[in-house]
Amino acid sequence: MLRGVLFCGYCDRRMQGNWNHRHPYYRCRYLAEYALANDLDHPKTVYLREDEVLPALDAWLAVEFGQRRREETVRFLAEYGQVNHGPGTEAASQRISECDRKLAQHRAALEVGADPVLVTQWMAETQAQRAAAQAQLRQTGARRCMTREEINTVMNALGNLVQVMQEADPVDKAEIYAQIGLRLTYRPQK
Incomplete structure (x- = not known):
């Protein structure tokens, strides 16, 4: 479910999904020669089990998109979407x-x-x-960014994000993560 959104905290590369003992894992394999050449202290392989991340991730999303933080989140998303636009994009x-x-x-x-x-x-x-x-x-x-009103409309349509995320099919859940622009960095040292 985290395909394409999970990055290694050592080298900032995308972690690859794989199955191990019937569970989805993500790994970053980094050959010792590359680590030496790039001056990185990177273990040969970094592993993360998916089910160790999802409950905390979904709980965090529920807080960020919940009623108490809704207005702040909408403001942040609208402002973040306006960053890095060149001249003429606003018009x-x-x-x-x-x-x-x-x-x-x-x-x-x-x-x-x-x-x-x-x-x-x-x-x-x-x-x-x-x-x-x-x-x-x-x-x-540049690309067109959503307005506050459009973001509010999407959030209203989603309703209770906790329930939606808990009941979502894994394929749909992966699509939600990708569509909201989720980027996670796994730092095992922290």
Whole structure:
């Protein structure tokens, strides 16, 4: 479940998943020659059993995404997403959000009986504007970040994160970890 998100605290490389005695483990194998060449005090192999990490990880996520810390977490995620954006990305992100708002209005207009031909034309124009703003973001190397409102919507949809994580299928759980951008560093020396 931690594939791709667990890193070795000695060398900062991704740890590899493997099965050992019917349990999932993660390991980092580092040949002595590489450790000497890179001036690292790295054991030949570092092992971590997955079930030693998951309960603490899920408990930590439950606290961070729980009601008591919700507002602080939403603020942090929104601010963190804005870091390292080049010039012009803010305006492009705002245009994308505005286009998303307009598309929702167009859909609502269709539902209440507006002229489908006219609304389809509006939607095509709005989607073209959105695509242009996305292209601008790609050119700057930035990606669109979620707003506070969007983050709150996702958190509301998840509901009780503790229950969701405890009941999640292992494949879904791995996807959740990857989608939230989880990065864990295992430091056995600590």
